[in-house]
Amino acid sequence: MIRTRFAPSPTGFLHIGGLRTAAYAYALAKHSGGKFILRIEDTDQKREIKGAREKLQGVLHKFGLRWDEHYIQSERAQTNVYKQAAQQLVEKGLAYRDLGAIRLKTPKDEKIEYHDFALKKTISWATNDIPEAVLLKSDGFPTYHLAVVVDDHEMNISHVLRAAEWIPSTPIHLLLYKYFGFKTPEIGHLTDILDPEGGKLSKRKGNVSVEQFLELGFLPEAILNFVILLGWAPKDNRELYSLDEFVKAFDPAGFQKSNPVLNQKKLDWFNGHYIRIKSDTELLQLIKPYLSEITLEIIPLIKDRLTTLVQARDLAGFFFTRPQPQRVDANHLRFAIENYDKLIKGELTEDIKNQGWKVGDFFMSLRLAICGSKITPPLTESMLILGKDETLARIKL
RNA sequence: GGCUCGAUCGUCUAACGGCUAGGACGCGGGGCUUUCAUCCCCGCAAUCGGGGUUCGAUUCCCCGUCGAGUCACCA
Numbered sequence: 228m229i230r231t232r233f234a235p236s237p238t239g240f241l242h243i244g245g246l247r248t249a250a251y252a253y254a255l256a257k258h259s260g261g262k263f264i265l266r267i268e269d270t271d272q273k274r275e276i277k278g279a280r281e282k283l284q285g286v287l288h289k290f291g292l293r294w295d296e297h298y299i300q301s302e303r304a305q306t307n308v309y310k311q312a313a314q315q316l317v318e319k320g321l322a323y324r325d326l327g328a329i330r331l332k333t334p335k336d337e338k339i340e341y342h343d344f345a346l347k348k349t350i351s352w353a354t355n356d357i358p359e360a361v362l363l364k365s366d367g368f369p370t371y372h373l374a375v376v377v378d379d380h381e382m383n384i385s386h387v388l389r390a391a392e393w394i395p396s397t398p399i400h401l402l403l404y405k406y407f408g409f410k411t412p413e414i415g416h417l418t419d420i421l422d423p424e425g426g427k428l429s430k431r432k433g434n435v436s437v438e439q440f441l442e443l444g445f446l447p448e449a450i451l452n453f454v455i456l457l458g459w460a461p462k463d464n465r466e467l468y469s470l471d472e473f474v475k476a477f478d479p480a481g482f483q484k485s486n487p488v489l490n491q492k493k494l495d496w497f498n499g500h501y502i503r504i505k506s507d508t509e510l511l512q513l514i515k516p517y518l519s520e521i522t523l524e525i526i527p528l529i530k531d532r533l534t535t536l537v538q539a540r541d542l543a544g545f546f547f548t549r550p551q552p553q554r555v556d557a558n559h560l561r562f563a564i565e566n567y568d569k570l571i572k573g574e575l576t577e578d579i580k581n582q583g584w585k586v587g588d589f590f591m592s593l594r595l596a597i598c599g600s601k602i603t604p605p606l607t608e609s610m611l612i613l614g615k616d617e618t619l620a621r622i623k624l
Numbered sequence: 625g626g627c628u629c630g631a632u633c634g635u636c637u638a639a640c641g642g643c644u645a646g647g648a649c650g651c652g653g654g655g656c657u658u659u660c661a662u663c664c665c666c667g668c669a670a671u672c673g674g675g676g677u678u679c680g681a682u683u684c685c686c687c688g689u690c691g692a693g694u695c696a697c698c699a
Contacts, residue, residue: 236699271698328697346629356627356695364697371699394628395694416629419692423635427693456636456648464638464647483630483637486692490635493649503662531662542660576658590658602660 229261230385233287233294234375236268237279240436241286243489244390244420244428247454250470251417252388253292254455254477264382265294268375269301270368286437289447291470298382300374309369312377312407313362321406327365331372331399333357339401345388345415345482352398360399372396376403379412386413391486392427415479418458418486428489440494444517444536449498457487467500495534502533514539520547524612528604542604546612549621550599559584559592560622567619571610597621 231252235245256263265287267280280299287294303309313329316322322329333354340351362373369377379387394416404411420428428435434443440450452468459481468476502510507526514521518539529542562582569575579589594606597618603609610618 234699238699268699274698326697330697343629348629350628352627358695361697366697368697370697375699390693391629392693393699396699397628418630421692425691453636458636460637462638466636466648485630487637488635490649493636496649499662529661532660534661579658585658587658594659598659600659604660606658 228385229256229259230264230383231256231261231388232264232266232379232382232384233292234266234268234378234389235283236271236274237276237283238274239276239279239282240438241283242428242435243437243440243450243454244417244435246286246290246437246450247420247457248388248390248417249287249292250290250451250455250473251459251477252386253470254474255386255388255479257474258477261385262295263292264296264298264384266298266378266382267300268371269299270304270371270374272301272366272368282438286441289441290451291447296382298378300378301368303378304368304374308381309373309377310363310367313369313373316362316406319406322362325361328361329363330359330361331402333359333402339398341397341401341411341414343416344386344413344479345417346484347480347482348484350394350397354398354402357398357402360396362403372399372403376400376407376409380404380407380409384412386415388415388417391416391419415482418483420457421486421488423488423490434491444538445494445498446501446513446536449494449501452501453494453497457489458483499534502536503530505530518543518547522612525604528608528612532604541600542602545598545600545603546609550597553595553599555592555595556588558582559589560596562589563593564619564622567615571607571615573607593622 233249233252235241253263255261265284267283269275269280313322316331317324317329321332323332324330335355337354338351339354339357340349342349360372361370363369397414401411422428422433430436434440437450441447448469451470452466455468455473456466460483461476461478461481465476505513507523507530510526510530511521511523514526514536517537521539521543525543525546529539532542533539562579563570566575566578569578576586579586590606591601594603595601597606597610597613613621
């Protein structure tokens with residue numbers, strides 16, 4: 228049975244690349260009915276951030292990524308498993324003490340290699356190039372290298388899937404598997420998501436945290452769909468996937484080898500798509516956090532116009548807040564007031580033309596007076612929702 | 625710099641060694657339309673360079689170039 232894990236360190240937010248890693252590991256396991264494990268790698272006490280773990284779990288849940296088992300390394304460290312493992316290597320002469328820590332011993336003039344199931348390639352190193360990495364820190368906590376090898380073995384992880392930044396430390400792990408006599412799991416490395424400006428996606432250059440995208444009003448479905456297609460593609464190039472559909476279609480053969488660039492325009496497109504396929508009542512609930520006064524009758528008017536949920540404020544805010552008076556042709560407004568009933572029935576077009584006005588100009592004056600913007604939902608429907616009194620009041624201003 | 629990985633439209637990508645290199649986003653044009661969108665139609669746009677191997681290279685090999693990652697008692 229395939230058993231995968233997502234092993235983030237709780238740094239306070241979930242990186243968009245981390246979400247992708249989790250989704251791939253989840254799909255890899257679930258595609259064949261395996262188990263997906265969440266392991267919190269918090270062995271660095273100095274970087275401990277309170278509440279980060281709960282926050283991370285909450286975000287994962289929003290995406291439907293549910294784990295079957297859950298471990299916390301700092302808790303496991305208290306059982307001394309890592310300390311004993313390191314001790315064992317020292318006794319076997321495969322590691323040594325150095326300034327209060329324990330370091331790995333690396334063999335001379337040998338070659339070590341593994342086959343990467345995501346990169347679909349065998350990668351090898353000369354053991355002389357492998358650093359004598361610290362295994363156990365002087366505070367008694369294990370480093371990532373020791374903890375990951377011990378835990379993946381004890382938790383029976385069959386496939387390790389992680390970011391490409393880990394490739395250089397893989398030979399250290401390979402050596403440890405060998406030294407401990409553990410079976411080496413299948414190992415796969417994912418591409419790095421690149422920033423449009425170049426280089427690895429970083430906080431500096433823009434949004435990288437999933438929470439941030441969520442706050443801006445991107446839907447989990449859209450973020451997930453977008454991110455799984457950065458670095459993975461099916462043979463038929465299908466683009467729309469729910470999590471379950473992705474799990475069903477998942478195939479490691481679809482992993483890309485070269486680093487993708489994050490293209491926010493595509494995310495926008497996915498988000499617009501997922502907003503549009505929501506029911507009006509679902510969308511109403513989703514928009515409320517951004518515009519609490521929003522009502523169901525307004526939803527159909529703005530649904531096709533939203534890229535993100537937060538935009539509902541700009542698009543529908545005028546329903547609840549009178550706009551600043553705009554400079555428009557007073558004749559247009561006067562004519563609208565005099566013919567209000569005909570206007571909202573949509574029967575005023577000919578009369579407008581007979582006044583010698585362009586229909587578009589006339590309605591733009593009204594639009595500006597009522598909504599305070601040139602970009603608005605359909606005007607007549609908006610007037611109906613506002614009601615005669617409020618509409619006329621705004622025109623009279 | 626050492627080590628490691630990578631290279632198809634601007635971006636995400638498809639193409640058992642064999643059609644006019646396909647799709648999507650974006651972009652341009654058009655249709656619909658009282659704005660903006662949505663929706664529909666059309667279009668622009670790519671195999672990094674040089675050598676091989678082969679009847680034939682996007683695809684396989686080598687070199688170069690470019691890009692990325694990593695070189696902590698952080699993960």
